[in-house]
Each structure stands twice: as C-alpha cells, then as structure tokens.
Amino acid sequence: MHIRRALIVDTESVYELIDMYAVQGQLLHRTRQSIYEHLQCFYVAVDDVKRIMGVASLHILDRDLAEIRSLVVLPGMALKGIGRALVDALVKEATILGIPRVIALTYQDGFFEKCGFVKINKETLSQKIWKDCLHCSKYNNCDEIAMQIMV
Template identity: 50%
Template sequence: MKIFNATTADVASMHQLIKVYANKEIVLPRSMLSIYQHLQCMYVVKDKEQIVGVAGLHVLGKDLAEVRSLVVDPEYQHKGIGRMLVDHIIIESSKLGVERLISLTYQVNFFIKCGFKIVEKEALPEKVWIDCMNCPKFNRCDEVAMIKYLTEK
C-alpha cells in the first residue's frame, strides 16, 4: 500500500470513508465540495484501486497546521495505515516550514504514539478563531487538543 496525493477521481470514495466516521461523530463531516476545495492538501492510501485511508493537512497560520479527517477503512485498521498517513503529513508539514502540528481528536493514545502531546485548546487560538467558531460542537467540544513540535522547542 502506498500514499498518493488525492485526485478528483478519489473524492467520492474519500467522502464515503469520512462519512463512516462522521456518522459515529468520531470526525467532523466533510461535504464533497469541501473535499474538492481542499484536495491539494489531501492524501489517500490505496490497496490496489481501493482507498483505505484518508488524511488532510490544513495550514492554519505561519507555523501551525492540523491533521484533519484522518480515517482508515474499518477492515484495514491496525495495519499501520493511520501512522503512515500521519508520518507523511509530518514530512509535508516540515517541507512547508510548519513548526507546530495539531490534531483535535478522540484517538489520544494513537497520537501519543505518533509523538503528540496533550495541550489546552486555549493554547491554539488560531484553530479556535479559524475553525472552532463555526463548528456545531463549539460549546460542547469534547475532543482532545494535541500538538507535535516539528522543530526544536
């Protein structure tokens, strides 16, 4: 299995895979339009032609980016696909000059294994002002904010 930059041909499958987890309220829902609009920063893992993993890299500011919409097909979990995607996003973030990579997640142990640490949401004002204000869970957010410093801190 290999990571690819997502293409327009991948969007319908990506949307369906994200929807599986959005319906369980594990990730935020993404419209097909949103996926198309952010396609240049989306990655997929394919097993032959089947998309089995998706993740996005969303730059929030000069030195801050976020891992978004990280999902793995339920039949392919525990095979290292999520870790492969996060590692890829870390490399791509570094190439862009990003110093801090964040995730708002329920998968705390997974992100700890990827080198992230728990942080207070208030320590990420860029995220709050850019995205959280428009989130349906804004006043009842129960996700854990996590951060990984990509440069010496």
C-alpha cells in the same frame, strides 16, 4: 500500500470514508464540495489494486501551525499501519513546508501519542479557535483532545 496525494477521481471514495465515521460522531462531517475545494490538502493510502484504505488532510492554519484533519481508515483495517503512515506523511509535508507545529483534535489520543504527539490545552490554539471552532456545532461542548507535535 503507499501514500499519495488525493486525485479528483478519489473524491467520492474520500467523501464516503469520511462520512462513514462522521455519521457515527467520530469526526466532523465534510461535504463533497469541501473535499473538492481542499483536495490539494488530502492524502490517501492505497493498496496494490488502487483501493483507498485511508485518508487524511493537512490544513494550514497559520505560518507556524498546521492541523491534521479527517484521518480515517477503512473499517477492519485498523492496526495495520495505515493511519500511522498517513500521519507520518503529513508531518513530513509540514516539515517540507517549514511549518514547525502540527496539531490534531481527536478522540484517539493514544494513537497520536504513539505518533509522537503530546496533549495540549485547546485554549492555546487561538488560530484554530478563531478560524474554525467558533463555527463548529460542538463549540460550546467540544470533547475532542488537542494534541501537537513539533517538527
């Protein structure tokens, strides 16, 4: 398995993998159009036969803040290091870009803690709240856990 930036030919597989978890309420839905428009933010984990095993994106919110979004792994492939490899690649990318802080809003706080993230108060994320959260269907009832790592 290796991690690489997503390509346009990956779009349908990325969409289907994210949608599989979105319909279960485990993450927010992404449209195909949104994936096309933000393709440069996506990374994929691929196996030896070029099958996409996992996906995640790094979204820059401000000069000092980026967010890991849409982190998913194929069902049945948990605990194989795919999610961790994606997170490590995105944190490395944030470091290369000079972005000192990476966040994730998640239901998988234990996983992110193993990746070096710590829990923080969502209300401290004004860049995220004003840019994205106000338009989210979960705004008044958000149950995700805010996590961050300093890079």
